[in-house]
Amino acid sequence: MNKSIALSIRRFFIEDGAYLVMLAPLLIFVVLVAIYPLLFSFRISLFEYRLTDPNQTQTFVGLQNFVRAFSDQVVISSLKTTLVYVAGTVSLELLLGLGLALLLGAETQIARVIRSFLLMPMALPPLVVGLVWKALYNADFGVIPYYLKLAGFNVGRGPLAELNLAMPAVILIDVWQWTPLLMVIFLAGLKSLPTEPYEAAIVDGASRWQSFFYITLPLLKPTFLIALLLRTMQSFKVFDTIYATTGGGPGSQTTVLNFHIYTVGMTFFQMGYAAALANILLVVVAILSILYIMVLERQQL
Amino acid sequence: MHTKIFRTISMLILLMVMFVSLLGCAPAATEAPKPAEPTKPAEPTKAPEKPAEPTKAAEQPAAKPFEGVELTLASMTDQYVTAFRYLIPIFKQETGIDITLDELGYVDLYQKLTADFVGKTAQYDLMTVDIVWSGEYAKNQYTLPLDDFMARDKDQLQLDDIMPVSWTLGEWEGKHWAYPLAGYANVLNYRKDVLEEAGIKPPATQEELLEAAKKLTKPDGSMYGIALLGAKGPAVAQDYMAWVQQHGGSILDKDGKVAINTPQNVEILKFFGELFKYAPPGATDYWWDQRETAFRDGQVAMMEGWSIARAGYENPEISKIVGKVDITVAPVSKGMEPKYGFGGWGIGINAASDPKKQEAAWEFIKWLTSPEIQKEWIRHDGAPIRRSTLEDPELNKEYPWFPVLLKSFEKGDGDYRPRIPEYSIIQDALGTYVNAYLVGQETAESALEKAQAQVEANMK
Numbered sequence: 121m122n123k124s125i126a127l128s129i130r131r132f133f134i135e136d137g138a139y140l141v142m143l144a145p146l147l148i149f150v151v152l153v154a155i156y157p158l159l160f161s162f163r164i165s166l167f168e169y170r171l172t173d174p175n176q177t178q179t180f181v182g183l184q185n186f187v188r189a190f191s192d193q194v195v196i197s198s199l200k201t202t203l204v205y206v207a208g209t210v211s212l213e214l215l216l217g218l219g220l221a222l223l224l225g226a227e228t229q230i231a232r233v234i235r236s237f238l239l240m241p242m243a244l245p246p247l248v249v250g251l252v253w254k255a256l257y258n259a260d261f262g263v264i265p266y267y268l269k270l271a272g273f274n275v276g277r278g279p280l281a282e283l284n285l286a287m288p289a290v291i292l293i294d295v296w297q298w299t300p301l302l303m304v305i306f307l308a309g310l311k312s313l314p315t316e317p318y319e320a321a322i323v324d325g326a327s328r329w330q331s332f333f334y335i336t337l338p339l340l341k342p343t344f345l346i347a348l349l350l351r352t353m354q355s356f357k358v359f360d361t362i363y364a365t366t367g368g369g370p371g372s373q374t375t376v377l378n379f380h381i382y383t384v385g386m387t388f389f390q391m392g393y394a395a396a397l398a399n400i401l402l403v404v405v406a407i408l409s410i411l412y413i414m415v416l417e418r419q420q421l
Numbered sequence: 422m423h424t425k426i427f428r429t430i431s432m433l434i435l436l437m438v439m440f441v442s443l444l445g446c447a448p449a450a451t452e453a454p455k456p457a458e459p460t461k462p463a464e465p466t467k468a469p470e471k472p473a474e475p476t477k478a479a480e481q482p483a484a485k486p487f488e489g490v491e492l493t494l495a496s497m498t499d500q501y502v503t504a505f506r507y508l509i510p511i512f513k514q515e516t517g518i519d520i521t522l523d524e525l526g527y528v529d530l531y532q533k534l535t536a537d538f539v540g541k542t543a544q545y546d547l548m549t550v551d552i553v554w555s556g557e558y559a560k561n562q563y564t565l566p567l568d569d570f571m572a573r574d575k576d577q578l579q580l581d582d583i584m585p586v587s588w589t590l591g592e593w594e595g596k597h598w599a600y601p602l603a604g605y606a607n608v609l610n611y612r613k614d615v616l617e618e619a620g621i622k623p624p625a626t627q628e629e630l631l632e633a634a635k636k637l638t639k640p641d642g643s644m645y646g647i648a649l650l651g652a653k654g655p656a657v658a659q660d661y662m663a664w665v666q667q668h669g670g671s672i673l674d675k676d677g678k679v680a681i682n683t684p685q686n687v688e689i690l691k692f693f694g695e696l697f698k699y700a701p702p703g704a705t706d707y708w709w710d711q712r713e714t715a716f717r718d719g720q721v722a723m724m725e726g727w728s729i730a731r732a733g734y735e736n737p738e739i740s741k742i743v744g745k746v747d748i749t750v751a752p753v754s755k756g757m758e759p760k761y762g763f764g765g766w767g768i769g770i771n772a773a774s775d776p777k778k779q780e781a782a783w784e785f786i787k788w789l790t791s792p793e794i795q796k797e798w799i800r801h802d803g804a805p806i807r808r809s810t811l812e813d814p815e816l817n818k819e820y821p822w823f824p825v826l827l828k829s830f831e832k833g834d835g836d837y838r839p840r841i842p843e844y845s846i847i848q849d850a851l852g853t854y855v856n857a858y859l860v861g862q863e864t865a866e867s868a869l870e871k872a873q874a875q876v877e878a879n880m881k
Binding site: 171172173174176192194258259260261262265275276277278280281282283366367368369370371372373375383386387388389390 | 532535538539557561562563651652653654701702703704705706711714715718720845846849853854856857859860861862863875878879
C-alpha cells in the first residue's frame with residue numbers, strides 16, 4: 121500500500137515530467153539573468169560593434185577581438201594588477217577574518233558589541249567608502265597623511281598617488297570593508313563545529329594550539345572554501361573602489377582588468393572588444409575556481 | 422567515479438552561473454554617481470542680490486503658442502545650474518512652457534545622454550553639450566542642426582553680438598549642433614597679497630610663471646607656487662592640453678591627424694612636470710574640486726582655471742581668500758602670438774524629440790540667450806557668450822574682471838582640446854600617460870609615445 125503511493129508519486133514527478141514544471145520558474149529566471157546575457161556577450165565579442173554608431177552596424181570579425189586582447193599591453197598589465205589585488209585582499213582578509221572570529225567568538229557582552237560595530241563597513245556602498253578613503257588619504261588635506269607627517273614620515277604625494285603605495289592603499293580599503301564579512305562566515309563555521317573532537321582531544325592531552333591546528337582548521341575547510349571563493353570572485357570584479365579612489369592611477373598602477381573593461385565599454389563604447397575582455401575575465405575566474413575546488417576536494421578525500 | 426565527474430561538472434556550471442550573476446552587477450555600478458566633476462565644483466557662488474523681474478513681454482497677454490508643452494533639460498552641475506533653477510520658472514510664466522531640470526554630474530550626463538541618443542528614446546529634449554562633444558554629436562547626428570531655426574529667426578537673434586569664439590560651443594563643419602550657452606576662458610588667478618609681498622609682478626609669459634612659482638613656494642610647505650590638475654583621467658589630460666596650447670603646441674597635426682608624441686609636446690610635458698615641483702605634493706592626485714580647495718584654502722599663490730569659478734572666491738562661505746584674488750589672461754610662451762584657451766557649454770536639442778517640442782525648446786534657447794536675459798543669467802552664476810554682456814557697464818561694475826574675459830574671448834582658442842569625434846580616446850590616453858610621467862612611471866618621451874600608440878590602437 122505504502123509502496124504503491126510512493127511509486128505513484130515517483131511516477132508523477134519523474135516519469136510524467138512534473139519536476140520540469142516545478143523547476144521552470146527557477147530555470148527561466150536563470151536563463152534570463154545569466155545564460156542569455158552570457159550568450160549575448162559571447163556573441164557580440166565576435167563582432168565589431170560601437171554602441172554610439174547611429175546605424176548600429178555590427179560587423180562579424182571572428183576571434184579578432186580576442187587576438188587583439190592578448191596583444192594589448194594594457195590588458196596584460198591590468199591582468200597582473202588584478203592578480204596582485206586579489207592575492208593581497210583575499211589573503212589578508214582570510215587571515216584577519218579568521219583571527220577576528222576566534223577573538224570575538226565568545227558569547228560575552230563586549231564581543232557582541234564589537235561584532236556589531238565591525239559589521240558597519242559592510243553596510244556602506246563601496247563607492248561611498250572609496251570617496252571617504254580618498255579624502256582621508258589626500259596628501260594636503262587628509263587625516264592620515266596629517267598624522268603621518270606629525271610622526272615624522274614623508275608622505276610625498278600621498279598614499280594614492282605614490283607609485284609603490286597606491287596598491288597597498290587600495291588593498292587596505294578593501295580589507296577594511298570586507299574583513300567583517302569573512303569574520304561572520306568564520307563565526308558561523310566555528311559555531312557549527314561539533315564539540316566531541318575537542319573533548320576527545322582534551323582527554324588525550326592535546327594543547328590548545330594542537331586542537332586548533334589538528335581539529336579546528338581541518339573542520340573549517342568547507343567554510344574556508346566558501347569564504348575564499350566568494351571573496352576571490354568579488355575581488356576579481358572590483359571596480360567601484362578603484363573608480364572612486366585612484367581611477368586606475370597613478371599611471372596605470374591600479375588599473376585592474378574590470379576597470380579597463382569599463383574604459384573600453386563606457387568611454388570608447390567599443391562593445392565588441394569590451395565583451396571579449398569580459399569573457400576573458402570570466403574564463404580566468406572560472407579556471408581559478410575549479411583549481412580551488414580540486415585542491416580542497418583532494419585534501420578532503 | 423561517474424558521480425564525481427558529474428559533481429565536478431555541475432559545480433562548474435553552478436560556478437559559472439554564480440560568477441555571471443555577480444559580474445552582472447558590475448555594469449549597474451558604473452552608473453553610480455561619479456567621484457568628481459571634470460569641471461569645477463558646483464557650490465553655488467553668491468551673485469550680487471538683484472531680484473530680476475519678468476521681462477516686459479510677460480505683461481502683455483500675448484499669445485502663448487506653446488502653452489502646456491513639457492520639456493526636459495539635462496544639465497551639467499556646473500555653476501550655471503543655479504541660473505537654470507532661477508530662470509526656468511520665469512520662462513514658464515512668460516510662455517507656458519514647463520521645463521523639468523535634471524541635474525547630472527559630468528560622467529553621468531555623458532552616459533545618460535549617449536544612452537538616450539542611441540536608443541532614440543527622447544527622454545531629454547534639451548541638453549547642455551560640452552564643447553569637446555561637438556564633433557561626436559555632429560558625426561552621429563544626435564542633436565538637431567539648428568541652422569534652419571537660426572536662418573528663420575535671424576532678426577531676433579542678434580547673431581553678430583555673439584563672440585566669434587562662442588560658436589565653437591557646438592559648431593562642427595559649418596553646422597550648429599548646439600547653441601552657445603556658457604563660455605569659459607582659461608585665466609590665471611593669483612593672490613594679490615602674496616605676489617605683492619614677494620615683489621613679483623603677475624606673470625605675463627610661461628617662463629615668468631615658472632619663475633614666479635619657484636619663488637613663491639616656501640620650503641616649509643606653508644605656501645606653494647601653483648595649483649595644477651594631476652589626477653589620472655580627464656583632469657590631467659585637460660590641464661596638459663591647456664599647457665600645450667599655451668606653448669603653441671598641438672595635439673593634432675596640420676592634416677588633423679592625432680600627433681601627440683612630437684618633440685615639441687615632449688618639451689611641453691617636461692615643462693608641465695617642472696611646474697609640479699612648485700605645486701602642493703598631492704597635486705598629482707587633484708581633480709578640479711581639490712585644486713579649487715587648495716586655492717580657496719589659501720595654500721597656493723596662483724592657479725589657472727576656468728573663469729566661471731572666479732565669482733566663488735569672493736564668497737566667504739566657501740573661500741578664505743575673499744578680496745585677495747585678481748585674475749589676468751593665461752600667460753603664453755614668450756614671443757608667441759597670444760591665444761587663450763576657451764571652453765564651456767552649448768545647449769542642444771534632441772534630434773529624436775517631437776517637432777513641437779523641438780520648436781518649444783528652440784523658444785527657450787532663443788529666450789535664454791537674448792541680451793536682456795543674459796544679464797540675469799550672469800547674475801545667477803551663468804557664463805557669458807555675448808559681447809554686449811561682456812561690455813555691459815552695470816555688469817562690469819559688479820564683475821570687475823570682465824575686461825580680462827573679453828580680452829581672452831577675443832583671442833580665444835576653442836579647439837585646443839580637439840573637438841573631433843574621437844576626443845574621449847585622446848583624453849583617456851593622455852589622462853593615463855601624462856599622469857604616469859608625473860609620478861615617475863614613464864619618461865616624457867615614452868609617456869607620449871605610449872599615449873600615441875594607445876590612441877592609434879583605439880581609433881581603428
